[in-house]
Amino acid sequence: MSTALKPDLGDLKLIGYYLGKVLLGLGLLQLVPLVVALSLGEWNSASAFAIGAAIAVTSWALSDALLATRRALTWAHGMVIVALSWLLGPVYAAVPMLLSGRFTDPMHALFEAMSALTTTGMSVIHDLDHTPISEDLFRHLLQIAGGLGIIIVVLSVFAAGGARITTLYVSEARDERVLPNIIRTARFIFTVAGTLFVVFTTLLIVALIATGFTPGRAVYHGVNLFFSSFATGGFSVMQSSIIYYHSAWVELLVGIVMIAGTLSFGLHLAMWRGDPRDVLRHIETRTLTVVTSALFLLLCWGLVRAGSYDSVTALLRKGLFTLVSAASSTGHQVNVGDTYLYDWGLLAPAAIVAAMAMGGMASSTAGGIKAMRVGLTFKSVIHEIRRILLPESALVVTTYHAGKRRVLRDATARAAVIVLLLFIASYLLGIVTALAYGELDLTQAIFEAVSVGSNIGISIGVVNPGMPDGLALVYILQMWLGRLEFVAAFVLLGYLVALARGRAHT
Amino acid sequence: MSSPRSEGFWRERLRGVGLVTLLGLAVLAVATVIAVVALAVFG
Numbered sequence: 001m002s003t004a005l006k007p008d009l010g011d012l013k014l015i016g017y018y019l020g021k022v023l024l025g026l027g028l029l030q031l032v033p034l035v036v037a038l039s040l041g042e043w044n045s046a047s048a049f050a051i052g053a054a055i056a057v058t059s060w061a062l063s064d065a066l067l068a069t070r071r072a073l074t075w076a077h078g079m080v081i082v083a084l085s086w087l088l089g090p091v092y093a094a095v096p097m098l099l100s101g102r103f104t105d106p107m108h109a110l111f112e113a114m115s116a117l118t119t120t121g122m123s124v125i126h127d128l129d130h131t132p133i134s135e136d137l138f139r140h141l142l143q144i145a146g147g148l149g150i151i152i153v154v155l156s157v158f159a160a161g162g163a164r165i166t167t168l169y170v171s172e173a174r175d176e177r178v179l180p181n182i183i184r185t186a187r188f189i190f191t192v193a194g195t196l197f198v199v200f201t202t203l204l205i206v207a208l209i210a211t212g213f214t215p216g217r218a219v220y221h222g223v224n225l226f227f228s229s230f231a232t233g234g235f236s237v238m239q240s241s242i243i244y245y246h247s248a249w250v251e252l253l254v255g256i257v258m259i260a261g262t263l264s265f266g267l268h269l270a271m272w273r274g275d276p277r278d279v280l281r282h283i284e285t286r287t288l289t290v291v292t293s294a295l296f297l298l299l300c301w302g303l304v305r306a307g308s309y310d311s312v313t314a315l316l317r318k319g320l321f322t323l324v325s326a327a328s329s330t331g332h333q334v335n336v337g338d339t340y341l342y343d344w345g346l347l348a349p350a351a352i353v354a355a356m357a358m359g360g361m362a363s364s365t366a367g368g369i370k371a372m373r374v375g376l377t378f379k380s381v382i383h384e385i386r387r388i389l390l391p392e393s394a395l396v397v398t399t400y401h402a403g404k405r406r407v408l409r410d411a412t413a414r415a416a417v418i419v420l421l422l423f424i425a426s427y428l429l430g431i432v433t434a435l436a437y438g439e440l441d442l443t444q445a446i447f448e449a450v451s452v453g454s455n456i457g458i459s460i461g462v463v464n465p466g467m468p469d470g471l472a473l474v475y476i477l478q479m480w481l482g483r484l485e486f487v488a489a490f491v492l493l494g495y496l497v498a499l500a501r502g503r504a505h506t
Numbered sequence: 507m508s509s510p511r512s513e514g515f516w517r518e519r520l521r522g523v524g525l526v527t528l529l530g531l532a533v534l535a536v537a538t539v540i541a542v543v544a545l546a547v548f549g
Contacts, residue, residue: 195519196526256530263526271525272518279525296537300544310549315541316534324533 007499013067015081020063022085026092027056029141033096037134045100045134052096059092079491086480086488090114093142100135102126107469114476116142118483119365121234121331121457124465124472128239133220139235140227146483147231147261147365148189185265192268193230200257201226207249225250229257232366234331234457241333242321251317254332255324262288262328262360266403283400284361287375291358292327295351299323302347319348322458326355329367331457340460341443349460353447356456357423367455367482369423373416375400380413422486426453426478433474434462453478 030053037046073081093113094106103109108124115122116139125131125139201222208218221237228235238244242251260268267285270278279285299319303309309318318334325332340349359368383398390396398408430449434440440448440462448462452475463475481489 192522195523199523252530252534255534256527259530259533260526263529268522268526272522274521276525279529293536293540296540297544300541301548304544304548310545312538312541312545315544316537320534320537320541 005498005503006501007495010069010071011077013069014071014073014077015084016063017067017069018073018077018081019084019088020060020067022081022089023056023063023092024060025145026089027053027060029145030056030096030138032141033134033138036137037132040133042132042134045096045132048096048099049134049138051099052092055095056092076491076495079488080495083484083488083492086117086483090117090476093117096138097135100132102131102135105469107472108465108467111467111472111476112139113142114479115457116233116235117146118455118479119143119147119231119233119329119367119457120452120455120479120482121228122452122459122463122475123235124463124467126465128236136224136237140224140233143231143233143235144193144227147233148193188269189265192265192272196230196257196260197226200230200253200260204250204253207247207253208245210249211245211247221245225254226257229254229330229332230261230365232258232261232328232330232360232364234325234333236332240336243334243336248317251321251334255321258324258328258330258332261330262364262366264361264363266363267361278403281401283375283379283402284371287371287378288327288358288361291371291374292323292355295327295355296320296323299348299351302345302349302351306343306345306348308343308345308348322352323355326352326456326458327358327360329356329359329454329456331451331459333458337459337461340447340458346443349443349447352458353450356450356454356458357427359454359456369420369454370485372402373420376408376413376416377420379408380417383408383413419485419487423453423482426481429453430474430478433471437468437471448475449478453482455479455482 030049034046034049034053037043037049090110090113093116094109097103097112098106098109102125103112104126111122111124114120121143123139204222204225205215205218208221209215213221224235224237227233234241236242236244242254245251264284267279267282270276270282296319299322300315303315303319309315321332321334324330325334340352357369358374359370360366362370362372379398379400383396386398387396399405400408427446427449430453431442431445434445434449435442444460444462447458447460450456451458451460452463462471
């Protein structure tokens with residue numbers, strides 16, 4: 001086996017230089033809640049954001065002054081930068097959270113920051129209902145930045161040269177460039193998000209005013225609801241999540257925004273160009289349609305059998321909303337956590353767990369294994385069965401549609417299956433750790449581990465401010481791996497091994 | 507993507523938002539049929 005080359009000082013400087021740019025982005029992001037805090041007189045929050053922003057911007061200034069380099073970015077560099085960005089980003093984002101006094105345990109502040117940036121949406125914050133507006137806004141801004149891709153958000157603004165950031169874009173588990181040029185891709189992503197923001201936030205504000213909100217509160221809730229729904233993040237302004245609003249219109253609008261968030265940006269482009277046929281024949285659309293329809297039937301069967309609901313309206317408002325929230329990897333809730341455990345029987349939560357495991361589409365804001373991999377795995381199983389049944393001389397070709405008609409190749413199928421298996425390994429890690437603490441049953445352990453590992457955020461109640469640090473750490477690891485879809489994390493691991501044991505440059 | 511001054515600028519955005527909304531409503535329609543069938547068969 002050949003030994004990897006040991007990274008030299010130039011490689012490390014390059015990695016540090018780009019990490020600094022990401023930290024600058026996080027520092028500048030904190031200026032928004034800082035201004036809000038100052039204008040609302042939330043002085044404690046303002047000082048937390050001022051210190052947090054100062055630390056992040058100082059880190060960038062140091063990296064920019066000391067580590068600037070002309071060395072070209074390779075794929076390995078890109079993967080390592082992205083993996084480290086998703087580790088360092090939450091650490092820096094946790095600083096103002098910890099300073100705000102909402103978290104007594106630094107591990108829980110880190111959990112909240114990782115949950116925000118990876119768009120998982122589980123929260124361990126104390127007294128969410130009385131959190132200052134600026135701090136709530138910061139949590140939701142982190143979700144939209146994480147959902148759109150913190151690297152692409154930051155580097156398309158601060159980095160020069162499209163070729164260099166293409167490496168980073170692909171490393172950030174975004175394997176489909178929507179447009180040939182990466183800057184144009186980033187611009188299109190922002191345009192879609194901005195257009196949907198204007199339309200659906202306005203509609204949400206109207207719906208909230210109709211339910212009795214004052215205009216000011218409606219704007220505050222509407223903006224945050226859009227951020228957490230389109231980012232498929234699932235944070236909420238209120239502890240009780242979407243139940244708080246008691247409004248079918250709010251649920252419908254949030255449902256549409258969650259679906260928009262789970263669509264890949266490639267399919268958004270097809271719709272903008274007026275080619276809905278491209279959407280309908282795409283392997284991810286078909287996989288999501290077939291699987292979620294089957295799961296919704298299973299969910300209804302489970303809910304009716306358990307005697308949970310007995311009307312179409314209840315099945316839609318409680319069952320369908322939860323399924324869309326799970327399959328889109330958002331995590332908004334219309335039930336309290338205990339409901340899944342005590343009132344839904346076993347079949348209905350199983351359907352939700354399956355939807356959470358699959359998640360949304362690749363190259364969207366969604367998490368999970370992704371419909372693309374589930375579809376490709378199914379196609380490769382059919383391919384193998386056909387290969388066995390047909391005569392040996394027969395040429396078996398399996399195709400699928402993803403932007404254009406493609407032939408299913410062994411390498412593609414193998415990559416899909418490997419990532420699928422790694423997600424299952426991540427779920428097992430979370431399940432075993434939760435069970436090791438001895439206070440949870442298997443249903444709770446499975447539900448929470450799949451929800452965390454797929455960056456979903458629907459909780460059965462295991463994640464709470466009293467959660468043990470060890471379990472929080474494993475869940476943080478699961479969220480990080482799930483967001484990176486493993487590849488960049490393994491490259492980072494390999495890079496660290498090469499750093500310790502690699503062959504020196506000759 | 508069209509530029510703000512071109513004719514297709516608003517049409518693209520309207521189409522994008524409209525089709526996403528239609529997709530959401532289609533999901534609701536299909537789910538309603540499934541829920542009715544489920545209640546009739548399992549209820």
